[in-house]
Amino acid sequence: MKRTFNIFRNRATVITLTALLWGSSILMYSCKDDFLNVPAAGQLSDAQLSSKAGVEGLLVGAYSVLLGRGIGDFYAGSSNWVGGSVQGGEANKGTDAADQAQANPVQRYELLSTSNIPNFKWRGCYEGIARCNATLRSLAKSIADITADDKKRMTGEARFLRGHYYFELQKTFNKVPYIDENTAEPQKVANSGLVWAQIEADFKFAYDNLPETQGALGRANKWAAGIYLGKAQLFQKKFADALVLFNAAITNGKTTGGAKYGLAAKFNDAFNVETENNSEHVFSVQAAVNTGTVNNAQPDFVLNFTYTSPAVGCCGFFQPSIEMGNSYRTDATGLPYLDGSYNTAGKAVKHDQGVAGAAAYTVDADNVDPRIDHTMGRRGIPYLDWGKHPGTGWVREQSDAGPYSPKKFMISKAQMAGYTDGSSWTRGYTALNYPVIRFADVLLMAAECEVEANNAAGLPKALDYVNQVRTRAGNTAGFVMDGAVPAAKYVIANYPSFADKATAVKAIRFERKLELSQEGHRFYDLNRWGVAATELNAYLNYEKQILVARFGGATFTAGKAEIWPIPQAQIDLQPGILTQNPGY
Numbered sequence: 001m002k003r004t005f006n007i008f009r010n011r012a013t014v015i016t017l018t019a020l021l022w023g024s025s026i027l028m029y030s031c032k033d034d035f036l037n038v039p040a041a042g043q044l045s046d047a048q049l050s051s052k053a054g055v056e057g058l059l060v061g062a063y064s065v066l067l068g069r070g071i072g073d074f075y076a077g078s079s080n081w082v083g084g085s086v087q088g089g090e091a092n093k094g095t096d097a098a099d100q101a102q103a104n105p106v107q108r109y110e111l112l113s114t115s116n117i118p119n120f121k122w123r124g125c126y127e128g129i130a131r132c133n134a135t136l137r138s139l140a141k142s143i144a145d146i147t148a149d150d151k152k153r154m155t156g157e158a159r160f161l162r163g164h165y166y167f168e169l170q171k172t173f174n175k176v177p178y179i180d181e182n183t184a185e186p187q188k189v190a191n192s193g194l195v196w197a198q199i200e201a202d203f204k205f206a207y208d209n210l211p212e213t214q215g216a217l218g219r220a221n222k223w224a225a226g227i228y229l230g231k232a233q234l235f236q237k238k239f240a241d242a243l244v245l246f247n248a249a250i251t252n253g254k255t256t257g258g259a260k261y262g263l264a265a266k267f268n269d270a271f272n273v274e275t276e277n278n279s280e281h282v283f284s285v286q287a288a289v290n291t292g293t294v295n296n297a298q299p300d301f302v303l304n305f306t307y308t309s310p311a312v313g314c315c316g317f318f319q320p321s322i323e324m325g326n327s328y329r330t331d332a333t334g335l336p337y338l339d340g341s342y343n344t345a346g347k348a349v350k351h352d353q354g355v356a357g358a359a360a361y362t363v364d365a366d367n368v369d370p371r372i373d374h375t376m377g378r379r380g381i382p383y384l385d386w387g388k389h390p391g392t393g394w395v396r397e398q399s400d401a402g403p404y405s406p407k408k409f410m411i412s413k414a415q416m417a418g419y420t421d422g423s424s425w426t427r428g429y430t431a432l433n434y435p436v437i438r439f440a441d442v443l444l445m446a447a448e449c450e451v452e453a454n455n456a457a458g459l460p461k462a463l464d465y466v467n468q469v470r471t472r473a474g475n476t477a478g479f480v481m482d483g484a485v486p487a488a489k490y491v492i493a494n495y496p497s498f499a500d501k502a503t504a505v506k507a508i509r510f511e512r513k514l515e516l517s518q519e520g521h522r523f524y525d526l527n528r529w530g531v532a533a534t535e536l537n538a539y540l541n542y543e544k545q546i547l548v549a550r551f552g553g554a555t556f557t558a559g560k561a562e563i564w565p566i567p568q569a570q571i572d573l574q575p576g577i578l579t580q581n582p583g584y
Contacts, residue, residue, distance in 0.1 A: 049138050052145045058135040059154055062161045063218065065128035066285040066436075067299060075103075075117045076124025077300035078164075078285050079434045080520030081318055082106050082117065083172060083564070088522025089539035090324040090513070092550065093317050094401025100303060100317055108554040109536070109561040113584045119567035121172055125165040129179060132162035136181040156210040160220040160228070163202035164436070166195050167232060171524050174563045174581060190577050191566065196236055203229035207245075213258045217277045218286035223253035223261070227282055227442055234445055235528050243449035246442055250465075255279060261439045263468065266478030268374045270440070271408050273419045273432050282437040289421040289431045297421045297429035305428050306377065306405045309394040311386045311413070314426045316394075319401040320376035323542050324517060325349045327510075328372035334474075334493030336369065336514065338506045343542050351403045352379045352391045361391065363488060370490035371473050373480040375517050377405030381487045382480060384412040400550050402543075408518045409434070440469050441521070444512050451504045459498045466511050467494040473515070533558035559583065 049055060068077030075082055085091045086107055093100070093107045105111045111118065135158040139151055146154075162180075169176045177189040178198050206225035214221055230245035253261040255277075262279040269275040277284065287298035307316030326349050329342040341347055349372075350364035363380040377383045379391035383405070392398060394405050411419055411430050421429040447465035450458030472478075473492055480487040498504035512525055526532040536556040544551035560583030571578045 050141070050143055052143065052150060055135060055138045055143065055146065055154060058131065058138055059157055062128060062131035062135055062158060063286075064295075065124060065131060065165075066161075067287065067295070067297075068124050073116070073120050074299060074303050075120040077434070078168070078436055078520075079300040080168075080524075081300055081304060081518075083121065084520030084523045085518050086318070088524075088526060089536050089543075090321055090517050090522045091406070092319045092321050092401040092543070092547070094319050094396050094550065099315070103317065107550070109556045110554070111561075111564060111584075113565035113568040113571070113580060115565075118173075118564045119569050121564070122169070122567050122570060125169045126179075128165040129162055132158045132165070133179065133181040133183075136162075140181070152209045153211060153214075156206040156208075156225070157220055159202040160206035160210065160225050163199050163206065163225075163228065163232070166199050166202070167228070170195055170199060171235065171527070172564050173566060175579075177578070187574060188577060191579060196232065199232050200229060203232060212254055214256045217255075217257050218284070219256055220283055221254075221256040223249050224256070224283040224437070227253070227437055230449075231437070231445060234449065235524075237452070237528075239449040239453035243446060243453050246446035246449060249282075249442060250446060253282075255281060261442070263439055263443075263472045265472070266475055267371055267473055268478060270435065270438055271374070271432075273411060273415055273430065276433045276435075280439040281433070281435050282439060282442060284433040284435045284438075286433055287431050289419060289429065290423070292423075294421050294424045294429040298432045298434065299429060300434060301406075301409050301430070301432070302426060302428035304406050305410065306383075306394040307396050309386070309405075311383065311394075311410065312420075312426065312428050314428055316396040316401075316405075318406045318518075319395060320404040320406060320518065321539070321543060322348075322351060322402045322404075322546055323539050324513075325351060325372065325376060325378070325404060327513060327517075328369040328375075330367040330369050330491050330493075332367070332491075334367070334491045335495065336510055338503075338510055340538075352398075365489060367489055367491040369473065369492050369514060370479050370486075370488075371514055371517075373407075373487060374478075375408050377407045377410075378488075379403060382482055383407065384410060386413050388482075400547060402547060406518060435519070440472075440515050441512075443469055444508060444515065447508050447511075448505075451498075451501055451508065455501055459501070459504055462504050462508065463495060463498050466508060469511060469515055470494050527562050532556065532562055536561075557583065 066078050082103055086093045093103045102116045105115060106117060136155065139155050175191045175193060176195060177191045178195045179186045179189055183189060203225050206220065207222055207229055210220060210222040210225055212222050226245045227249050230242040233242040249261060255261065259279045264270050264278050264280045269278060270280050288296045303315045304318035305312035305314055323343060326342045329347050329349055330336055337347060349368065352361050361379060373381050377389040377394065379389050381389055383389040389405060391403055395403060409432055416427060419431040420427040443465040447462040450462040470492060471494060479490055495507060498507065509529065513522065526535050533556050540551055540554050540556065544554065563581055565584035566578055566580050571580065
């Protein structure tokens with residue numbers, strides 16, 4: 001029997017497509033560690049695959065892996081909440097009673113090759129690749145009801161997705177085996193080189209062949225492919241090449257639904273389940289609830305919601321770091337402290353660490369960037385429509401992870417019934433999409449390329465791009481309100497100028513930290529900039545002064561911790577073929 005799910009939809013019209021779900025009756029995918037032996041075509045007959053509907057089902061199955069659940073527990077999805085945000089120092093995993101202890105070594109940069117989390121990520125990405133390759137093999141055959149345009153579009157989508165999964169592997173593990181639809185003996189492919197060229201080729205094909213618009217909002221389009229190609233080039237420091245693609249998208253790009261790219265009017269509109277799939281969403285992982293299985297809902301944030309509160313009530317494993325909170329402090333002119341002095345005693349954001357009882361605490365009265373209260377829950381500040389964040393009651397042990405709760409990807413009280421799945425043990429399975437790339441990210445990547453490729457000549461355009469992001473953040477209509485007044489002293493302003501390249505680089509990098517916090521980008525940014533050891537050891541040294549139990553003795557080891565170990569489980573399956581990364 002066939003099963004459908006609503007991975008491609010908008011809020012008004014739900015488009016259901018045949019899905020090849022994890023564990024569905026029409027196609028079974030192995031959950032074994034050996035990704036190379038996954039029978040990507042499963043038990044489907046040749047007759048089922050010899051039709052447009054059958055191949056479309058394979059393609060939707062490749063999209064479904066973006067959600068990650070069922071393949072890699074809570075750690076294989078596209079949000080990279082552990083690999084990008086926790087490991088990037090913008091969130092603390094935290095724990096009590098050793099809950100989800102497998103994530104603790106990630107936080108402390110002490111991963112072992114036998115750790116589960118790298119293997120989850122590896123398996124999830126290669127499962128997605130296997131499904132893309134199965135789709136491409138089927139498209140290579142003669143299928144009567146697939147037109148030339150159908151084939152071009154479906155091939156472009158499959159290659160876009162394969163590029164995404166390999167991009168995830170490349171930035172996480174560095175050297176990985178490259179398996180495509182024509183690989184005869186995948187079990188003999190070594191991880192001997194980088195796969196950037198293959199990633200670029202997939203995104204370039206998708207850019208050249210995908211349409212600008214599609215009939216379903218969750219599908220990749222031409223412009224998403226071009227931007228992703230530019231991002232892959234940016235990671236390789238091909239700044240001039242990437243800039244051409246980013247500027248083309250900024251000028252002419254449009255969403256799959258046909259809307260011209262642009263920043264949503266209010267910062268929180270990019271993360272509100274009722275306003276997502278807007279002009280800011282370049283490519284987003286789609287999620288749906290109450291479809292008969294939680295595998296269609298968003299699983300990436302299940303462990304991340306507030307702890308023991310009415311707002312979902314589980315699980316508190318993604319608490320924004322104290323250092324991250326301090327980063328939102330602004331000076332008298334509304335600009336951030338680019339010199340790092342935001343961590344000093346006179347400027348650090350007031351938090352309730354060690355304060356007992358509501359009566360003893362007053363809300364911070366100094367200047368902060370308004371994005372802080374959309375990104376993290378702070379004591380005394382309204383938490384969507386759930387009331388004011390009480391502090392100690394909504395977080396785990398403060399001495400272990402700090403006082404803040406995640407807020408950016410949170411469901412409001414009014415949205416609980418319609419946008420969460422009630423069929424499982426938690427309401428944490430939601431209809432929230434995750435934006436893999438959004439337009440604010442594109443503007444900041446373009447700003448970076450303007451400066452790196454054009455030096456002084458690129459400063460004015462870079463300034464414009466950064467200030468577009470800051471202007472939106474400063475829209476007073478988007479401020480968190482406490483009744484009729486702003487909930488805190490929100491002071492933010494545009495940069496008047498960039499004096500030189502060094503100043504611009506510092507400002508652009510810091511703006512990415514503020515704008516994209518908790519979205520899974522930070523660790524990979526620090527790596528590609530070559531500053532991971534410096535920045536993350538500074539983060540550890542600050543955080544351990546307050547959270548001694550969690551961070552005592554932790555250190556980031558340069559030359560090792562920038563990439564994850566190749567999972568020992570995969571090396572054992574291919575002895576003499578896969579080689580381990582340095583230091584592991």
